[in-house]
Amino acid sequence: MGEFDLIARYFTRPVHRAALGVGDDCALLKPAPGMQLAVSSDMLVEGRHFFADVDPERLGHKALAVNLSDLAACGARPLAFTLALALPRVDEAWLEAFSRGLLALADAHDCELVGGDTTQGPLNICITVFGEVPTGQALLRSGAQPGDDIYVSGTLGDARLALEALQGHIALPPDVLAAARLRLEEPTPRVTLGQALRGVASSALDVSDGLLGDLGHILRASGTGAEIDVDETSKLIASRALFTGSTAYFDVELLRQCTLAGGDDYELAFTAPPALRDAVARAAAAATTPVARIGRISAEPGLRLADAQGHPLAGRYASFDHFGG
Numbered sequence: 001m002g003e004f005d006l007i008a009r010y011f012t013r014p015v016h017r018a019a020l021g022v023g024d025d026c027a028l029l030k031p032a033p034g035m036q037l038a039v040s041s042d043m044l045v046e047g048r049h050f051f052a053d054v055d056p057e058r059l060g061h062k063a064l065a066v067n068l069s070d071l072a073a074c075g076a077r078p079l080a081f082t083l084a085l086a087l088p089r090v091d092e093a094w095l096e097a098f099s100r101g102l103l104a105l106a107d108a109h110d111c112e113l114v115g116g117d118t119t120q121g122p123l124n125i126c127i128t129v130f131g132e133v134p135t136g137q138a139l140l141r142s143g144a145q146p147g148d149d150i151y152v153s154g155t156l157g158d159a160r161l162a163l164e165a166l167q168g169h170i171a172l173p174p175d176v177l178a179a180a181r182l183r184l185e186e187p188t189p190r191v192t193l194g195q196a197l198r199g200v201a202s203s204a205l206d207v208s209d210g211l212l213g214d215l216g217h218i219l220r221a222s223g224t225g226a227e228i229d230v231d232e233t234s235k236l237i238a239s240r241a242l243f244t245g246s247t248a249y250f251d252v253e254l255l256r257q258c259t260l261a262g263g264d265d266y267e268l269a270f271t272a273p274p275a276l277r278d279a280v281a282r283a284a285a286a287a288t289t290p291v292a293r294i295g296r297i298s299a300e301p302g303l304r305l306a307d308a309q310g311h312p313l314a315g316r317y318a319s320f321d322h323f324g325g
Helices: 003-009 056-073 092-108 158-166 174-185 191-196 210-224 230-234 239-243 254-260 273-285
Strands: 037-047 078-085 111-120 124-134 148-155 203-206 225-229 266-273 291-298 302-306
Touching: 003 092, 003 148, 003 239, 037 148, 056 092, 056 124, 056 191, 056 210, 056 266, 078 092, 078 191, 078 203, 078 210, 092 111, 092 266, 148 273, 158 174, 158 225, 158 239, 174 239, 191 210, 191 273, 203 210, 210 266, 210 302, 230 254, 266 273, 273 291
Parallel strands: 078 111, 225 302
Antiparallel strands: 037 124, 078 124, 148 266, 148 291, 203 266, 225 291
16 A cells, blocks of 8 residues: 555545645645634654554544543633554554554544545654634633632643553552553544633643643743642542542552653643632633642742642652653
8 A cells, every 4th residue: 555545545535624625735724713723733743752562542532532622621612633643564454453543533533634644654643623702702821810710621640650560660450450551542532622712711731741840831831930739739649539438549649649740641731810719710610620730829939839738848740851851
């Protein structure tokens, strides 16, 4: 099967928003009047971002999900995406499953595949996604104000827990590992919540490299500090609920490491004034996505961690860094 046969069989679909879709040198997109284009790119590399034996259907889902998560973080509605795919060889069973997972998520968010590229080489997936957001209403990292509440959507830490188990650092019961691995390999982009938070959240980003590291981007962009309730944050690991009365696998430090510094969560971290707590609750309900308040923005620079009793914690929780050694 040649390159263009591969594209035609697995990735060519009708498009409605683009004047040109797959098959020409460029796709042509035009945002609706009063809208700005939101654009994001992410790359997934075998051995760096996913294991070689990952389910290709889940991999297709995740490849698009991590990009949709970026659109969610700025409150944008998905429009279209391009796919650049390097393959060691043509494996039709793999391509069938990969494209199924990719396009199922695309259909769920009405996001069209409008172009891209394929080549032979080590397995590498690069997606560029396009969305639209009303002019001046995009959620940014730079709007947090002292006194703002800090929130996180959904659950944190399960992906890191799965990674620790898959790398042999800890042992988990099969049902717990299966649930945690699902969060690692098939994350849920919070697209609806991001749009619901327009006009409510003062700042936002998606949690991809670890909560504290990613939250640091908001603090630097906003010129603020933050105080985080570590114990409240540690409750957000969903896998803990699978244990029946036992926390043997969940010592305090493991919980904190997974929820504070684990990567691949793809939840939203955002800030909002206390006066808008009801509006945050309505946005969460409209998006059918739970949110938890885990701290507050402070005027004093720096990130301060405390337990439920308010005692400061000196532990260091390093988020993922691609070039961190």
